[in-house]
Amino acid sequence: MADDPGADARRTAPRRIYSGKGLSLDVDEVVEPGDVRATREVVRHTGSAAVLAVDAQDRVLLVRQYRYAVGEALWELPAGRIDPGETPEDGARRELEEEAGIRAERLERLAFFYTTPGFCDERMSVFRATELTEVPARPEKDERIERRWFAAHEVDAMVDAGEVREGKTLVALLKERLFRQTTR
Amino acid sequence: MADDPGADARRTAPRRIYSGKGLSLDVDEVVEPGDVRATREVVRHTGSAAVLAVDAQDRVLLVRQYRYAVGEALWELPAGRIDPGETPEDGARRELEEEAGIRAERLERLAFFYTTPGFCDERMSVFRATELTEVPARPEKDERIERRWFAAHEVDAMVDAGEVREGKTLVALLKERLFRQTTR
Numbered sequence: 382m383a384d385d386p387g388a389d390a391r392r393t394a395p396r397r398i399y400s401g402k403g404l405s406l407d408v409d410e411v412v413e414p415g416d417v418r419a420t421r422e423v424v425r426h427t428g429s430a431a432v433l434a435v436d437a438q439d440r441v442l443l444v445r446q447y448r449y450a451v452g453e454a455l456w457e458l459p460a461g462r463i464d465p466g467e468t469p470e471d472g473a474r475r476e477l478e479e480e481a482g483i484r485a486e487r488l489e490r491l492a493f494f495y496t497t498p499g500f501c502d503e504r505m506s507v508f509r510a511t512e513l514t515e516v517p518a519r520p521e522k523d524e525r526i527e528r529r530w531f532a533a534h535e536v537d538a539m540v541d542a543g544e545v546r547e548g549k550t551l552v553a554l555l556k557e558r559l560f561r562q563t564t565r
Numbered sequence: 566m567a568d569d570p571g572a573d574a575r576r577t578a579p580r581r582i583y584s585g586k587g588l589s590l591d592v593d594e595v596v597e598p599g600d601v602r603a604t605r606e607v608v609r610h611t612g613s614a615a616v617l618a619v620d621a622q623d624r625v626l627l628v629r630q631y632r633y634a635v636g637e638a639l640w641e642l643p644a645g646r647i648d649p650g651e652t653p654e655d656g657a658r659r660e661l662e663e664e665a666g667i668r669a670e671r672l673e674r675l676a677f678f679y680t681t682p683g684f685c686d687e688r689m690s691v692f693r694a695t696e697l698t699e700v701p702a703r704p705e706k707d708e709r710i711e712r713r714w715f716a717a718h719e720v721d722a723m724v725d726a727g728e729v730r731e732g733k734t735l736v737a738l739l740k741e742r743l744f745r746q747t748t749r
Contacts, residue, residue: 419707523603555739
């Protein structure tokens with residue numbers, strides 16, 4: 382049905398502008414549900430997984446690294462691109478070990494969302510990890526990562542002060558805070 | 566200082582791959598703080614503003630539109646790109662009028678974050694709007710927008726069921742819920 386917004390779009394003229402290591406860029410001529418003709422610029426991404434690791438004292442682990450795209454270092458959840466053939470959960474476990482040197486016995490789904498669906502197909506799966514043990518971290522060659530455990534009241538204060546400035550991390554910390562408030 | 570993660574990166578070989586209507590794509594050879602040499606793919610964006618409109622009955626306004634990048638229709642906050650020369654607050658007011666047909670007397674800053682800073686510089690400013698009046702909506706030619714007011718318990722249930730699948734909207738609804746729980 383043409384007016385069903387859940388229906389699919391038709392691509393009349395796809396154009397691949399760039400095919401890279403981490404992303405690709407398409408500029409497509411499309412006819413969307415409701416007979417909307419438009420040119421859509423779309424960043425294609427393989428998807429990401431992130432982990433909110435919570436230890437026995439209710440502390441959470443954040444990592445800080447320089448983000449070239451925004452020109453500053455940010456505190457974020459350990460996270461990364463999902464590799465081909467990997468499930469979001471496998472990717473989350475791998476990134477938690479590589480970036481933060483933490484192995485998790487238990488992983489639960491915390492959130493799923495699109496980071497910026499107006500122009501990008503990135504899917505973000507966020508997990509809550511518990512029953513943690515330390516393992517050697519294995520950062521990639523172009524990663525310099527600082528890690529730190531934060532008490533619940535510390536991250537709450539950071540969120541309230543606007544010091545957590547990244548989407549997935551805000552979603553996870555807000556969900557965790559609601560969970561703490563309703564269960565304790 | 567080379568190891569200060571707050572320091573700036575040096576771009577040794579910038580390359581503009583694409584310059585478009587809504588975004589541009591750069592592939593830069595860089596030297597980041599800590600002497601990290603890397604190739605960074607960066608989507609350049611002018612920034613976005615979004616609005617959580619809350620009426621006198623504590624209902625919130627969401628809009629639903631087809632998102633070509635992800636191939637589905639999503640419930641989201643009214644939002645859009647900030648125009649050149651516009652402040653985030655001006656952009657938020659304009660998008661709320663254009664997309665949703667709502668004028669807000671009062672606007673407060675609710676959140677600021679980067680949507681996906683690993684490869685994109687998009688800055689997202691989210692405002693909370695109150696003291697609302699209806700005005701004629703003026704959607705763009707390629708926009709088909711459905712709007713609906715949701716009671717607080719309805720959006721809470723949608724968030725818990727994973728039915729809110731977009732970053733800025735999740736951040737805003739979680740913040741609003743915390744606000745409700747701590748003030749009432």
